[in-house]
Amino acid sequence: DAAVTQKPRYLIKMKGQEAEMKCIPEKGHTAVFWYQQKQSKELKFLIYFQNQQPLDQIDMVKERFSAVCPSSSLCSLGIRTCEAEDSALYLCSSSQSTWGGDEQYFGPGTRLTVL
Amino acid sequence: DAKTTQPDSMESTEGETVHLPCSHATISGNEYIYWYRQVPLQGPEYVTHGLQQNTTNSMAFLAIASDRKSSTLILTHVSLRDAAVYHCILRAMNYGGSGNKLIFGTGTLLSVKP
Numbered sequence: 001d002a003a004v005t006q007k008p009r010y011l012i013k014m015k016g017q018e019a020e021m022k023c024i025p026e027k028g029h030t031a032v033f034w035y036q037q038k039q040s041k042e043l044k045f046l047i048y049f050q051n052q053q054p055l056d057q058i059d060m061v062k063e064r065f066s067a068v069c070p071s072s073s074l075c076s077l078g079i080r081t082c083e084a085e086d087s088a089l090y091l092c093s094s095s096q097s098t099w100g101g102d103e104q105y106f107g108p109g110t111r112l113t114v115l
Numbered sequence: 116d117a118k119t120t121q122p123d124s125m126e127s128t129e130g131e132t133v134h135l136p137c138s139h140a141t142i143s144g145n146e147y148i149y150w151y152r153q154v155p156l157q158g159p160e161y162v163t164h165g166l167q168q169n170t171t172n173s174m175a176f177l178a179i180a181s182d183r184k185s186s187t188l189i190l191t192h193v194s195l196r197d198a199a200v201y202h203c204i205l206r207a208m209n210y211g212g213s214g215n216k217l218i219f220g221t222g223t224l225l226s227v228k229p
Contacts, residue, residue, distance in 0.1 A: 004158075033216055040155055040200075043219040056213040091158045098215045100147050100208040101166075106158035 004107035006092050011112045013082045020078040021110040023092030029105075031098045032075050034067065035091040037109075043091065049075065050098060082114045119203045124224040127193050135188040135223055137203030145208040148179060148186050149217070152199040159202065159219070162188065166208070190225075198227040 005024040013019045025032050034046040047057035052069040061067060064083075069075035079086055089111050095104040120138040127133045139148065150162040163170055163177045165186070170177045176189040190197055202222040206215055 006158075042221060043159070043217070045213065045216045045218075048213055048216060056216075089156070089158075093158070093217075098210045100145075100206045100211070100215050101164070103161050103164065104217055105161055109156075109158045111156065 004092055004094055004105050006090075006107035006110050008110060009108060011110055013112065013114050015082060015084060015114055017082050018078065018080060019082050019086075019112060019114075020076055021090055021112070023075045023077070023094075023107060024073060025075065025092070025094035026096075026105055027073070029094035029096050030072065031095045031102075031104075032069055033093045033095075033104065034075075034077050035093070037089045037091060038087070046077070046090075079112075082112075084114050087112055087114045119205060119220060121201070121203055121220070121223045123221070124226065126226045126228065128228045129194055130192055133190045133193050133197075133225065135190070135201050135203075135225065136185065137187070138185050139203070139205055140184045142183050142205055143207075146205045147208060148177070148183075149204045149206050150175070150177065150188050151202045151204065151217070151219070152197075153202070153222075154199045159217075160199075162201070164206075193225075193227050195227050195229065198225055200224050 007022045032049040035043040047061050049069040066078040089109045091109045093104045093106040095102045149164040151159040153159040165177045178187045200222040
C-alpha cells in the first residue's frame with residue numbers, strides 16, 4: 001500500500017506566528033502536491049512540485065507561504081505569518097509522475113489551528 | 116477539467132451492495148475517471164480509476180458506460196467503514212499543467228446503517 005507521511009498531525013499557532021509542516025512522499029514518486037481543506041469542504045490546490053522543482057502555485061502561496069522539496073524524500077510547507085483564515089487541514093499527495101494514469105496518494109494531513 | 120455530477124447523499128445498510136452514480140457528459144477522450152473517498156479529518160483515499168473498460172480491485176468495481184458519459188462505483192457487502200464522501204474526478208491522460216492536479220467537488224456522502 002502507498003504511504004505518504006505528514007508531520008505533525010496537529011499544529012496550533014497564535015496569529016502572527018510561523019508554521020511549518022512536512023511531507024514524506026511515497027518512495028519513487030516524483031510529483032508532490034499540496035492542498036488545503038477547510039471544514040471538510042472541497043480541496044483547494046496550493047502548489048505542485050516535479051522532481052523537487054515548484055512548477056505551479058496559486059497566488060496565495062507565492063505571497064504568504066514558503067514551500068520546498070529539497071529532496072525526493074522530504075518536502076515542507078510553511079506559513080510565514082499565520083492568520084485565522086489559515087486554519088485548515090493541509091494535505092500532501094504524491095504520484096509516480098504526472099501522467100494521468102498514475103494514482104495520486106494522499107497523506108493523513110496536518111490540521112492547523114490558528115488562535 | 117470536465118465537470119462531474121453526483122448525488123449529494125445516499126444511504127445503505129451493512130451487507131448491501133451500493134451503486135454510486137457519476138455523470139460526466141462532457142468527458143473527453145483523453146480523460147481518466149478517478150474515484151476517491153474521504154472520511155472526516157483524514158486525507159482522501161484512492162479507490163479506483165478507469166479509462167474505458169470496467170475495472171475491479173479489492174475495494175470496488177467501476178462500471179463505465181460504453182459512451183463514457185457516466186460511470187458507477189459499485190461497493191459490495193458494505194460495512195460501517197465504507198461510510199465516507201465519495202468523489203468522482205476526471206483527470207487528463209497526458210502530462211498536464213499543474214501536474215494534473217485533482218479537482219475535487221462535493222461528492223456523494225454515503226451513510227451506512229448497522
